[in-house]
Amino acid sequence: MLPEPILVVGAGLSGAVIARELAEAGHPVTVFETRGHVAGNCHTARDPETGVMVHLHGPHIFHTDDAVVWDYVNRFARFRPYRNQVKTMVRGQVYSMPINLHTINQFFGTALRPDEARQFVAEMTESGGAPPASFRDQALAMVGPALYEAFLEGYTRKQWGRSPAELPAAVLKRLPLRFSYDDNYFAHRFQGMPEDGYTAMVERMLDHPMIVVHLGQPYSRGDEDIFAHCFYSGPLDQFFDNGLGRLPYRTLDFERFVAEGDWQGCAVMNYADADTPWTRITEHKHFAPWEHHTLSTLTREFSRAAGPGDTLYYPVRLVTELTLLAAYQRLAAEVERVTFVGRLGTYRYLDMDVTIHEALIAARAFLARGRALPHLRATG
Ligand code: UDP
Secondary structure, eight states, X not given: OOOOOEEEEOOSHHHHHHHHHHHHTTOOEEEEESSSSSXXXXXXXXXXXXXXXXXXXXXXXXXXXXXXHHHXXXXXXXXXXXXXXXXXXXXXXXXXXXXXXXXHHHHHTOOOOHHHXXXXXXXXXXXXXXXXXXXXXXXXXXXXXXXXXXXXXXHHHHHHSSOTTTSBHHHHTTSOOOSSSOOOSOOOXXXXXXXXXXXXXXXXXXXXXXXXXXXXXXOOTTGGGGXXXXXXOSOHHHHTTTTTOOOOEEEEEEEEEEXXXXXXXXXXXXXXXXXXXXXXXXXXXXXXXXSOOXXXXXXXXXXXXXXXXXXOOEXXXXXXXXXXXXXXXXXXXXXXXXXXXXXXXXXXXXXXXXXXXXXXXXXXXHHHHSSOOXXXXXXX
C-alpha cells in the first residue's frame, strides 16, 4: 500500500497514538488541534507560582491491566510508582474512598472483620431481582441505602446534575467495594504517574518526522477531503455542526488556590455532601511525591452542564434517553473515509488506558486492511 496522507483531528491520547502508529508505518500525518496545547484533558503544566505540576483538567492517574498499553506509554514517558488513595468528606468526617472495611467500620462505629462486614452490608442491600440498570439501583444492591446516601448520592447529583436513578449503572461500576483495608482507588496491575507530566508524554508521541501538528487549528467539515483518511477525535455532534442538537456533557470549573506546606495531606479529597458546592479538592503536588515544593497548588472542582464553547468532560448518557446519540451514530456510520475515535468522537466515559487501547486497534486495523474498521460502536 502506498503511504497515504492522513488527517488526525485532535491531539489528545487517541489522536496522538493513531498519528504515531501511522507515521511509524510511513504515512504522512497532519494533526489539527483546536487548543493551544496537546494532550487534551490530561494536559499538565507547571504552576509558575509554585512550580507544582498541575493536572489542569482534574486528576488523571494512569492505571491499566493491559500490558501492551502499559509498555506503550512507557516508551514515551518515565512512569513513577503512584498509588491513588482518595479520601472523602462526609458530614464533617473524613473517610477512605472507595468504600472499604475502614469506611464501613468508621461509618457505623463497628469493628467488623471482613466476613462479618460482608454479611452486615448484604443485610442492608436492596435488590429488585433483575440486574440493576441505574446507578441508584446498582448502589442500593451493592451497599444499601445508608452508605449510598452518605457517600454516593450527593456526590453523584453534583457531578452529573441528574438523579442517580437516571444514570447508568456503569458509572458506579467504576468504583470497587472492598471488605479489606486496601484503599487503592484502582484494582489494576499497573499504576503510575509520568514523571514529566502527560503533556510531555503526548509531545513525545507526536515527535516524529512524518507528523505535523497544527495547534490552534479547528477542524471544519471537508478538511478531510484532501486526505486519504481522517481519524476524528473531536465531539461527535460538532462534526455535524450540531445539526440534530447538542449531546449533553458536563463541564468543570476549577478554582485555584495556593497554600503553604501541605494543605490537605492527600492528592484528592472528595466532598460527598450535597450542600457543599464542589465535588473535590485536588492538591497537585501529592501526584509527584518525589518532588519537593514549599508552596502548594490546589483546585476546587465544580461540575455543571456544558454550554457552547465550554470544555467538554463527561458525556451524560442517561438510561432512557439515547435517541439523539443513536441518530448521530447513524449519521457517522454513513460518512466515508472518517473514523470516529476517543471519548468525544464516540461519546463515551473512557479511561486513558482504554482510549489508548482503542486507538491502537483503530490504527492497526487501518494499516492491516488498508481501510478503517467500521466505526467503533458505543457500548456504555
Ligand atoms: N462517586 C461518588 N462518590 C465518590 C466518588 C465517586 O458517588 O466519592 C461516583 C460519581 O457518580 C462518579 C462515579 O462514582 O461520577 C465515578 O467516579 P470516578 O472516581 O471514577 O470519577 P472520575 O474521577 O472519572 O471523575
